[in-house]
Amino acid sequence: MSRWGMVIDLDLCTGCAACEVACKSENNIATVSPEQADMNRAMSWMKVVAKETGEFPNTAVEFYPRPCMQCDNPPCVPVCPVAATYVDADSLVAQIYPRCIGCRYCANACPYTVKYFNWYAPEWPDTERQYLNPDVSVRPKGVIEKCTFCHHRLQKAREDAAVEGREMREEDYQPACAEICPTRAIIFGDLDNPSHRVAQLKEDPRAFRIMEDLGTEPKVYYLRRRG
Amino acid sequence: MRPGVAEKLSRMSPDEQALLRPLVSTSRAYYVILSVFAVVFLWGIYAYYLQVRYGLGRTGMNRPAYWGIYIIDFVFFIGISHAGTLISAILRVSKAEWRRAITRSAELITVLVIGFGAVQPIIDLGRPDRLLNIILYPQFRSPLLWDLMSIMLYFTASTIYLYVPLLPDLAIIRDSGIKMPWLYRILAAGYQDTPRQRRILERFIGVMAIAVIPIAVSVHTIIGWIFAMTLRPMWHSTIFGPYFVMGAIYSGIAAILLAMYVIRRAFRLENYFRDIHFDYLGRMLLLFSLLWLYFTFAEYLTAFYGSQPAEMRAFWAKISGPYAIPFWTMVAFTFVIPFVLMARRATRTPVGTVLASVPVIIGMWLERFIIVVPTSVNPRWEISSLGQYMPTWIESSIMAATFAGFILLYMIAVKFVPIVSIWEIKEGRKESVNEVASRVAGYLPDDIAREPLGADR
Amino acid sequence: MSPNRRDFLWTMGTAVGVSALVPIEQIFWAPEAAADVGWSPGLEEWIRSACLVCPARCGITGRVVDGRLVRLIGNPLHPMSRGGICPRGVAGVQQLYHPERLASPLVRVGERGSGEWRQVSYDEVLTRITDRLQDLRDQGRPEALAVVGGYAAGTMHDVWRQFLQAFGSPNYVVDGYGDGTDAVMAAMHGVDRYPSYDLESSDMVVSFGAALFESWWSPLQAFTAFGRRGTNGALHRRFIQVDHRFSRTAAHSDAWVGVKPRTHAVLALGMAYVILRDRLFDEDFLAEHVSGFEDFTDARGRRRKGFRSLILQRYRTEEASAITGVSVERITDLARSFAMAERPVAVVGPDVTFAPDGLLAAMGVQALNILTGSINRPGGVLFGKDPPLAPLAAVVPDSISRAGLATASVGDVALPFGSGDPVTRFAEAAAGDASVEVLMIHGTDPLGTSHRADLWERILAETPCVVSFSPFMDETTRYADIVLPDLLPYERWQDAPTPASYPYPLWGINRPMVAPHEGGKHTGEVIFALAKTLGGTVAKSLPYDTFEGLLKVRAEGLFKAGRGRALAREFDLDSQKKQEERGWWLAMHDNFDAFWSELVEQGGWVDLFHDFADPYNLARTDTGRIDLIPNAVLQAIEGDGLRLYGHGMRDGDRGDKSFPFRLLPYRVSTLASDTLGLERWMAEQPSVLPDTQWRPWVAIAPKTAEALGLDDGATVNVVSRRGRYRARVSISPGVAPLTVCAPYGLRHPGGAPANPLRLLEVSSDPITGIPSWFTTFVRLEQV
Ligand SMILES: Nc1nc2c(c(=O)[nH]1)N[C@H]1C(S)=C(S)[C@@H](COP(=O)(O)OP(=O)(O)OC[C@H]3O[C@@H](n4cnc5c(=O)[nH]c(N)nc54)[C@H](O)[C@@H]3O)O[C@H]1N2
Numbered sequence A: 001m002s003r004w005g006m007v008i009d010l011d012l013c014t015g016c017a018a019c020e021v022a023c024k025s026e027n028n029i030a031t032v033s034p035e036q037a038d039m040n041r042a043m044s045w046m047k048v049v050a051k052e053t054g055e056f057p058n059t060a061v062e063f064y065p066r067p068c069m070q071c072d073n074p075p076c077v078p079v080c081p082v083a084a085t086y087v088d089a090d091s092l093v094a095q096i097y098p099r100c101i102g103c104r105y106c107a108n109a110c111p112y113t114v115k116y117f118n119w120y121a122p123e124w125p126d127t128e129r130q131y132l133n134p135d136v137s138v139r140p141k142g143v144i145e146k147c148t149f150c151h152h153r154l155q156k157a158r159e160d161a162a163v164e165g166r167e168m169r170e171e172d173y174q175p176a177c178a179e180i181c182p183t184r185a186i187i188f189g190d191l192d193n194p195s196h197r198v199a200q201l202k203e204d205p206r207a208f209r210i211m212e213d214l215g216t217e218p219k220v221y222y223l224r225r226r227g
Numbered sequence B: 001m002r003p004g005v006a007e008k009l010s011r012m013s014p015d016e017q018a019l020l021r022p023l024v025s026t027s028r029a030y031y032v033i034l035s036v037f038a039v040v041f042l043w044g045i046y047a048y049y050l051q052v053r054y055g056l057g058r059t060g061m062n063r064p065a066y067w068g069i070y071i072i073d074f075v076f077f078i079g080i081s082h083a084g085t086l087i088s089a090i091l092r093v094s095k096a097e098w099r100r101a102i103t104r105s106a107e108l109i110t111v112l113v114i115g116f117g118a119v120q121p122i123i124d125l126g127r128p129d130r131l132l133n134i135i136l137y138p139q140f141r142s143p144l145l146w147d148l149m150s151i152m153l154y155f156t157a158s159t160i161y162l163y164v165p166l167l168p169d170l171a172i173i174r175d176s177g178i179k180m181p182w183l184y185r186i187l188a189a190g191y192q193d194t195p196r197q198r199r200i201l202e203r204f205i206g207v208m209a210i211a212v213i214p215i216a217v218s219v220h221t222i223i224g225w226i227f228a229m230t231l232r233p234m235w236h237s238t239i240f241g242p243y244f245v246m247g248a249i250y251s252g253i254a255a256i257l258l259a260m261y262v263i264r265r266a267f268r269l270e271n272y273f274r275d276i277h278f279d280y281l282g283r284m285l286l287l288f289s290l291l292w293l294y295f296t297f298a299e300y301l302t303a304f305y306g307s308q309p310a311e312m313r314a315f316w317a318k319i320s321g322p323y324a325i326p327f328w329t330m331v332a333f334t335f336v337i338p339f340v341l342m343a344r345r346a347t348r349t350p351v352g353t354v355l356a357s358v359p360v361i362i363g364m365w366l367e368r369f370i371i372v373v374p375t376s377v378n379p380r381w382e383i384s385s386l387g388q389y390m391p392t393w394i395e396s397s398i399m400a401a402t403f404a405g406f407i408l409l410y411m412i413a414v415k416f417v418p419i420v421s422i423w424e425i426k427e428g429r430k431e432s433v434n435e436v437a438s439r440v441a442g443y444l445p446d447d448i449a450r451e452p453l454g455a456d457r
Numbered sequence C: 001m002s003p004n005r006r007d008f009l010w011t012m013g014t015a016v017g018v019s020a021l022v023p024i025e026q027i028f029w030a031p032e033a034a035a036d037v038g039w040s041p042g043l044e045e046w047i048r049s050a051c052l053v054c055p056a057r058c059g060i061t062g063r064v065v066d067g068r069l070v071r072l073i074g075n076p077l078h079p080m081s082r083g084g085i086c087p088r089g090v091a092g093v094q095q096l097y098h099p100e101r102l103a104s105p106l107v108r109v110g111e112r113g114s115g116e117w118r119q120v121s122y123d124e125v126l127t128r129i130t131d132r133l134q135d136l137r138d139q140g141r142p143e144a145l146a147v148v149g150g151y152a153a154g155t156m157h158d159v160w161r162q163f164l165q166a167f168g169s170p171n172y173v174v175d176g177y178g179d180g181t182d183a184v185m186a187a188m189h190g191v192d193r194y195p196s197y198d199l200e201s202s203d204m205v206v207s208f209g210a211a212l213f214e215s216w217w218s219p220l221q222a223f224t225a226f227g228r229r230g231t232n233g234a235l236h237r238r239f240i241q242v243d244h245r246f247s248r249t250a251a252h253s254d255a256w257v258g259v260k261p262r263t264h265a266v267l268a269l270g271m272a273y274v275i276l277r278d279r280l281f282d283e284d285f286l287a288e289h290v291s292g293f294e295d296f297t298d299a300r301g302r303r304r305k306g307f308r309s310l311i312l313q314r315y316r317t318e319e320a321s322a323i324t325g326v327s328v329e330r331i332t333d334l335a336r337s338f339a340m341a342e343r344p345v346a347v348v349g350p351d352v353t354f355a356p357d358g359l360l361a362a363m364g365v366q367a368l369n370i371l372t373g374s375i376n377r378p379g380g381v382l383f384g385k386d387p388p389l390a391p392l393a394a395v396v397p398d399s400i401s402r403a404g405l406a407t408a409s410v411g412d413v414a415l416p417f418g419s420g421d422p423v424t425r426f427a428e429a430a431a432g433d434a435s436v437e438v439l440m441i442h443g444t445d446p447l448g449t450s451h452r453a454d455l456w457e458r459i460l461a462e463t464p465c466v467v468s469f470s471p472f473m474d475e476t477t478r479y480a481d482i483v484l485p486d487l488l489p490y491e492r493w494q495d496a497p498t499p500a501s502y503p504y505p506l507w508g509i510n511r512p513m514v515a516p517h518e519g520g521k522h523t524g525e526v527i528f529a530l531a532k533t534l535g536g537t538v539a540k541s542l543p544y545d546t547f548e549g550l551l552k553v554r555a556e557g558l559f560k561a562g563r564g565r566a567l568a569r570e571f572d573l574d575s576q577k578k579q580e581e582r583g584w585w586l587a588m589h590d591n592f593d594a595f596w597s598e599l600v601e602q603g604g605w606v607d608l609f610h611d612f613a614d615p616y617n618l619a620r621t622d623t624g625r626i627d628l629i630p631n632a633v634l635q636a637i638e639g640d641g642l643r644l645y646g647h648g649m650r651d652g653d654r655g656d657k658s659f660p661f662r663l664l665p666y667r668v669s670t671l672a673s674d675t676l677g678l679e680r681w682m683a684e685q686p687s688v689l690p691d692t693q694w695r696p697w698v699a700i701a702p703k704t705a706e707a708l709g710l711d712d713g714a715t716v717n718v719v720s721r722r723g724r725y726r727a728r729v730s731i732s733p734g735v736a737p738l739t740v741c742a743p744y745g746l747r748h749p750g751g752a753p754a755n756p757l758r759l760l761e762v763s764s765d766p767i768t769g770i771p772s773w774f775t776t777f778v779r780l781e782q783v
C-alpha cells in the first residue's frame, strides 16, 4: 500500500508562497475580508511560516511551508464525535464536510494548528466563481477544512492509470503545491516505495519532522538547511 | 392570594404553611425581576439567532482560539450543576442530619442548570442543524461522545433523584388543594404516603444517592478529559479529571450558598436555612478552597518544573503575560478571599459566606477562562503565530441569557415545588433526634451504651 | 395579581407566535453558496502560454474546463521558468475574472474624474478617435499625439512605434524596467544593452541589492538557478545577498551581508581591494581585454591613476569595514571566495543604481566581474541577443509624418548613458506645456504609480483628449475621456520575449485560452483598425488584421534563422544546444505552418546557444576593450564633486531631528506594480516576511519601535517633507536601525493607495537620469 508523503527541502524554499496560492486556487479556498483576516480567520491550507531571529545585520530566518502533516497517528481523528475527520483508504487524513458538526475539537487536538474553520459562508464575487475548480467541492459555513494532499488528484491519477491499464507513476500524482514550487523545494511521492524520491530523501541526514516527539508520525518531512 | 387558598393554607401545619406559602403568594417584585430576566433571556435568543443565521463568525473565536466563552460556560455551568445532586447525595449517604433543609434547593440547581450547561457546546457548534449526526455517526473514541453520554445519564439520574423525594411533598400539595389540583394530581403520580410506599421511597432514594455519585464524578472528569486528551500545552494533564471534579464541587457549593441566601431572604425562611447551615457549608467552602489551591499548585508546579517550551509559553502567558490579570484575580477570588473569610468562625455567617461565595463563583468562571483561552492562543508549535481572543457582544449576550435563563427557571420552579422538603423536615422532627442519638450510641463503647437510650434498642 | 401574570405570558406568547409565521428556513439560514461549484466538469484542455503579469514572462499552462480558465501552472518546457511560476502568476485567474473589469468602451459625460460615463459601442469610439487623429493630421501637427506605454511585451511596442511613425509623432514613451544597469554597460563595455546573467551555471552569485527572488527582472530565472544550485556541482553555498534590508531574497540566500544603506559599492570595492592585494584577479583577462586597470596617460597627455592604484589606495579593508559595517574578516572572506570560485558573478541591482551617484556605485560592482574575468563566459555576465524575428512591414512615410517626426520629442534629453527614466522626463516636459493634444495610455497607470503624480495630475487636467486602454478603472483611467478596454493576456495573442537578464533569446507566445471578454478589444487590433480608417500611408504601414497574423509573420524570421527551436523538454533543448555548439543545426520542419503550430503548442521559441568566442559579446568600445576608467564618465562627472571609485558613494546624507529615519521603499514580490489591489489572493497576504495581511505596513527595527513606544500592529502616519500616508507598524529584526522599510504599491482595503513614493524628495543621478529613491527621510507619528 502506498503511503503518500511530502519532503520539503528548507534549503531550497525561498518563502515565495507560490505553494500557498496554488493551493488556494486548486482547492477553492475562500478569501476572507480584511476585518476577518485581522481576527485571524484567513484560510491557507498551506502556510509559509517564517521564523526570524537575531538582529540586523545578523538576522536569520527559516521558512516552513506548512500543510497538514497527514499524521500516521493523527490526534485530530479520534476526538471527532461524528468521525467527520478520518483516515481514509489511502492513509490520508480526510474530512467529510457534509457530516462535520463544526465543534472544532479536531482543530484543538491538532498540535500543528492546520485546521481551518468556516466562520462564515465562503464568498466569491459572481464573476470569480468561474475559476472554481470543478473537482473540489466548496465548503459550506460552519465546518472544518484542511489540506487534503490534493486527494482529488490521486483519484484522477488512479483513474487515468486504470484507463491506460498501467501502474501509477510518481509524476502522475503530484499535489498543486509541489507542482508549482519554482525551486522544487516540495517533493511528493510514496514514502514506502523505494523508487520514489521521497522514500530516499526521508532517510537523508538532514531530514526531520516537526515535533516528532509527539508521536504523531507526520508524513511531511523537512530537510534542514545546509550548514 | 385568593381568600379560599388562604383559608386552606391556614389549616395546615406551621412547616407546611411556611414552605407552601411561596407557591401561592407572589409579590409584584417577583414579576418585575422575572421580566427583567426574561428580557435578558430573549435578547440572548436573538443573539443566538444571528449567530445561527450568519455563522459562528459573529463570535470572537478564530484560529487558533477555536474555543471561547461557550466552552468556558459549558465547563462552568456543568460545574455549578454538580453541587446539587452530588452534595445532596454525599450528605444523604453520610446521613448528615443538617442536610434536610438544603437538599431540595441544591438538587433543583443541578436539574435546572445542567441543561444550560449542556446546551453550550450545541450553541458552540458551527452546524447545529447537524446535531443528530452524533447519533447517526457516533464515534465512541471521542471524549465529546463520552461526555454527551455521561451528561445525559447525569441529567436523567438527577431528575429522578430530584423527583422521587419530591413525591411526598407533591402529594401534600395535591391533598391541600391550594394550587392547580390537576397538575399536582399528575405530578404526585398517585403517591399516598402509605408506610409501604414510604419504605420503598426511602430505599430508592438510598440507592439513587449512591448511584448518582459516580455518575456525577464521571461528568466532570470527562469534561476535564476533553481538554486533557488533546496534546495542547497545559491541557494535556493527568490531573485534569479530579481537578475538574473538585472545581465543580467547589463552585457548586458556592452556588448553593448563594441560592440559599437569596431564598432565605426572599421567602423569609430564616427558620429553615439557619446560620448553622451556612456555617457548615462555609466549612466545606474552606476545605475546597484549600483543595483548590493544592490542585492548582500541583498542576502549575508540574508544568513549571517540566519546563517544556510549549508548556512554558502558556504558563507565562497566565502568570505574567497577557492573562496575568484574570489569573491573579482568579487566585484572589478562589483562594485568598474565601480562605480568609471562611477560616474564621466570626465571618462564617450567612452574609460572610455570601461574600465568599460570590468571588468563588466568579473566580471559578475565571479559572475556566484561564484554562481555555491562554492555551488556545499559544499553539504547541512554537513558530506558528500566536492568537488573540476577544468575545463579541453575541457571546456576552448568550452568556448573560444563560445566567438569566437559569435564574428564570429557578424562580419559576420555586413557585411549583417547596424549596425545602416538607416531609423530610417533618421526618426529621419526628425521628431524627432519636435516630441520631442511637447512632451516636452505636459509635460508643458497649458498656456505656447498655444504658437504654432509644426505645427500639 | 393574576392579570399581571397573564400580561406577561401574553408578551412571551406573541413573540414566539410571530417568529413562527415566517418560514423557518429563511429565518435561520442566511442564503449561502451551494456546496458544489455550480457546474460539472466537461471538456478539459491544457493550453500553454506566457505570463504577462510582470516583466519576467514565464511559461504558463492554463487548465481550461468548459471554456473557463480554472488554474494556471507553469510550463515545464520553458527553459527559464522550468514549470514553476510565482504566486502572482497563479493569481492571474483573479485578474481575468475580476468583478471590476470594464464591461464596454466608455465615453466621459461628466467632469473629468467625476466618474460619470456613457457606455458606447466599439464603432462609435473608433470613429471618435479617428476624427480626433485625422484633425491632428489635417492641422499638420501629428506630433501632438503622444502614447505612454507600460511594460507591454515585444511586438506590442513595435506596433505602437510603427503606428506613431506612420502617423508622424516621435512621442512614444515607455517605462521599461529602468534599473540603470544599461548605463553601466554603456559606460564600461560600450554595449547599449542591459546585462544578462548566467545564474544557472554560476557557482557563486553575489547580488548587490538586486531583489533576485522578489522583484528582479525575472524572479523565476533566479528561482530556477537557486533550486538547481548544487545539482550540477558540489558547491551548495552559492547565493549571497548584499542588502541594507533583510529582504526575502536576503533571508533565503545561502548567506546575507547586511550593509549600511548606500554602501553596497564600498563593500564591492573593499572586496576588490582584497582581490588586488592578494593578486587573485584574472591577469590574462585583464591584460587582453581591459583598459584602465594600470595607471595610464590619457588623451590629453595627463598621467592618470588606474583602477588598481585607486583601489589599493582608497579601500583598505579597515576603511571599507568602517563605512559598510561589515567586518574585515567577512570582507576578506567574501573577496577570496568570490575570486577563487570557478564561475563567480556579481549582480547589480536598483539598491545600488537608484541613488544620486548610482552609475558610479554600480561600476564599482561591475568591476568585480571584470577583475575575475566573469564577462562573456559561462556563469558570468553575458550580452544576450534578441530573437531573430522578421521585421514589421516598412513604414510608408508621407509629408505630414515626415514633418511630425522631425520635431523634437517631448522631454527628450540626451543622456550620456542608458535610457534613464523616460516617463518622468516626459511628464516634466509635458506638464504645463500644451504640446500634447491627444494622449494615449496603454498598460500603465502613471497617476497611480509615478513618484511625480503631481505632474500627472496636471497633464491629465490639461490634455484635451486622453484615451486609456486599461481594462480596469485605474487611477489614470478615471481622468480619461475615452476608455477602450484592452483584453487581458489570457484572452489575446501577444509575444512574450524573456527579459534582459536572461542570457538567451527566448520568444514566448501568449495565446488566448478563453473567449474574449465581451467589453474588451485587443489594443493591437484597435491600432490596426485605427490605421485602416485613417487610411493612406498609415494604413499601408500597418497592413495587418489580427495580432495573431502579425505574430505569425514575425515568426517567419525564426523559421528562416537556421538556429533555435520550439520550447521543449530539457533533454531536447540540451541536445539542440550541443549540436549548435558543434556548429550544426537541423531543421525540424520543412514547412512554416508546422513550425508555427509547434511554437504555439509548446509555448514559444528559444535558442540556448551563446557564442562565447565572439569578442563582440565582451565589449563594443572603440578600442574593443572593457574600460575600467571610461573617459566619458570622467567627463560627465567633471565639476560635480563626484569621484570615480570615490567615497562619494558612502553614506553622506543622514536624517535630522524632525525627520530621523531613512525611507527605504521597496517592492513586494506579490505585487505587479499597481495591480495588487486587483487580486485578492495577493492582497490577502502580500508578504510572508513580515507576515502581513491586507493592510499596508512599514517595517522598523525593534529598537526603533521601543524608542518610539510603538507596538507591533500600531497605526502610524509616515511623514516626509513632501507628504504623508498611513500604515501599520511591523516590528522586524531584519530592519537596520534608523530606517523605515516601506513597501510600495499597496492599498488600503477600501482601495485608497498607501504610497511611499509620494513622499519621495527625488533627485536624479545626473549621468543616468535615474531617480534616487533612497535619500528621503521621514518620521513616524502614532495615530
Ligand atoms: N514582483 C514584480 N517584479 C517586478 C515587477 C513587478 O511588477 N512585480 N516589475 C519590474 C520593474 S518595472 C521594476 S522597476 C523592478 C523594481 O524592482 P526593484 O528594482 O527591486 O525595486 P525595489 O524593490 O523598489 O528596489 C528598491 C530597493 O532599494 C532599496 N533602497 C532603499 N533606499 C536605498 C538607498 O538609499 N540606497 C540604496 N542603494 N538602496 C536603497 C530598498 O530597500 C529596496 O530594496 O521590478 C521588476 N520586477
Ligand SMILES: Nc1nc2c(c(=O)[nH]1)N[C@H]1C(S)=C(S)[C@@H](COP(=O)(O)OP(=O)(O)OC[C@H]3O[C@@H](n4cnc5c(=O)[nH]c(N)nc54)[C@H](O)[C@@H]3O)O[C@H]1N2
Residues within 6 Å of the ligand: C149, C150, C151, C175, C176, C177, C178, C442, C443, C444, C445, C446, C448, C449, C450, C451, C469, C470, C471, C472, C473, C474, C475, C486, C487, C488, C489, C523, C667, C671, C672, C673, C674, C675, C744, C745, C746, C755, C757
Ligand atoms: N504604487 C506603486 N507605484 C509604482 C510601482 C509600484 O510597484 N507600486 N512601481 C514603479 C515602477 S518600477 C514602475 S516600472 C512603474 C510601473 O507603473 P505602471 O507602468 O503604471 O505599471 P502598472 O501599475 O502595472 O500599470 C498597469 C496598468 O495597466 C492596466 N492593465 C493591466 N493589464 C493590462 C492589459 O492587459 N492591457 C492594458 N492596456 N492595460 C492593462 C492596469 O489597470 C494597471 O493599472 O510604477 C512605479 N511606481
Ligand code: SF4
Residues within 6 Å of the ligand: A012, A013, A014, A015, A016, A017, A018, A019, A020, A048, A065, A180, A181, A182, A183, A184, A185, A186
Ligand atoms: S513554493 Fe516552494 S519555494 Fe515557494 S514558499 Fe512554497 S515551498 Fe517555498
Ligand code: SF4
Residues within 6 Å of the ligand: A079, A080, A081, A082, A083, A084, A085, A099, A100, A101, A102, A103, A104, A105, A106, A107, A143, A144
Ligand atoms: S469540527 Fe467537524 S471534523 Fe472536527 S471534530 Fe468537530 S465534527 Fe469532527
Ligand code: SF4
Residues within 6 Å of the ligand: A068, A069, A070, A071, A074, A075, A076, A077, A093, A109, A110, A111, A112, A113, A114, A115, A146, A216
Ligand atoms: S497535522 Fe493535524 S490535522 Fe493533520 S493529520 Fe496531523 S493532527 Fe490531523
Ligand code: SF4
Residues within 6 Å of the ligand: A022, A023, A024, A026, A027, A045, A046, A067, A068, A146, A147, A148, A149, A150, A151, A175, A176, A177, A178
Ligand atoms: S497538498 Fe494540496 S491541499 Fe495540501 S497544501 Fe499542497 S496543494 Fe494544498
Ligand code: SF4
Residues within 6 Å of the ligand: C051, C052, C053, C054, C055, C056, C057, C058, C085, C086, C087, C088, C089, C090, C218, C219, C220
Ligand atoms: S515572475 Fe512574473 S511572469 Fe513569472 S509567473 Fe510571476 S508574475 Fe508571471
Ligand SMILES: [Mo]
Residues within 6 Å of the ligand: C175, C176, C177, C178
Ligand atoms: Mo519599473
